[in-house]
Amino acid sequence: NAGVTQTPKFRVLKTGQSMTLLCAQDMNHEYMYWYRQDPGMGLRLIHYSVGEGTTAKGEVPDGYNVSRLKKQNFLLGLESAAPSQTSVYFCASSYHLEKAEQYFGPGTRLTVT
Amino acid sequence: GDSVTQMEGPVTLSEEAFLTINCTYTATGYPSLFWYVQYPGEGLQLLLKATKADDKGSNKGFEATYRKETTSFHLEKGSVQVSDSAVYFCALSYSGYALNFGKGTSLLVTP
Numbered sequence: 336n337a338g339v340t341q342t343p344k345f346r347v348l349k350t351g352q353s354m355t356l357l358c359a360q361d362m363n364h365e366y367m368y369w370y371r372q373d374p375g376m377g378l379r380l381i382h383y384s385v386g387e388g389t390t391a392k393g394e395v396p397d398g399y400n401v402s403r404l405k406k407q408n409f410l411l412g413l414e415s416a417a418p419s420q421t422s423v424y425f426c427a428s429s430y431h432l433e434k435a436e437q438y439f440g441p442g443t444r445l446t447v448t
Numbered sequence: 449g450d451s452v453t454q455m456e457g458p459v460t461l462s463e464e465a466f467l468t469i470n471c472t473y474t475a476t477g478y479p480s481l482f483w484y485v486q487y488p489g490e491g492l493q494l495l496l497k498a499t500k501a502d503d504k505g506s507n508k509g510f511e512a513t514y515r516k517e518t519t520s521f522h523l524e525k526g527s528v529q530v531s532d533s534a535v536y537f538c539a540l541s542y543s544g545y546a547l548n549f550g551k552g553t554s555l556l557v558t559p
Binding site: 437 | 482484493547549550552
């Protein structure tokens with residue numbers, strides 16, 4: 336039981352390049368989330384999904400897109416990376432219960448130069 | 449909107465010292481409250497939670513009590529260890545599912 340996994344662990348992009356971060360969970364959770372973590376800012380919600388085929392915007396969605404084609408996977412895309420997107424990205428998932436605890440992946444450290 | 453404010457760090461303590469990390473919240477309704485811990489280079493792990501007023505969450509010697517009258521959820525531990533060195537995040541649930549995090553408090557415990 337791997338829990339929540341993220342690919343890749345590290346990535347360096349040049350401004351304007353695109354990439355996709357992959358999150359996978361094997362706990363059969365309905366809900367999945369993408370956060371970014373920046374120094375002194377805590378974690379901020381980018382996008383989330385309440386089920387397969389659904390997505391919604393969080394606190395800081397601009398510059399990102401997401402897809403949830405399969406229940407176990409949640410993809411985060413950057414179409415044209417900017418230095419402001421340099422951050423550590425965390426994926427999380429939770430059960431189909433209100434106010435349920437979230438389980439986090441190990442994170443992806445992205446640097447945009 | 450709903451928000452969490454926690455004390456700024458870093459907090460530096462000697463081993464076996466008493467720990468308190470303050471957390472207060474602003475919320476409409478009755479949120480659930482959480483403490484997450486992040487060890488260096490890792491993702492966040494749930495440390496403890498409380499879902500209603502006067503609930504006490506506890507785990508690994510850490511405790512926090514959901515105080516509705518003071519809108520607080522302070523984290524405490526009676527005797528910290530070097531292995532407790534980490535960043536601690538207070539969080540509340542809003543909109544039913546998403547979490548709203550505080551900015552985190554870094555704890556360093558020295559031998």
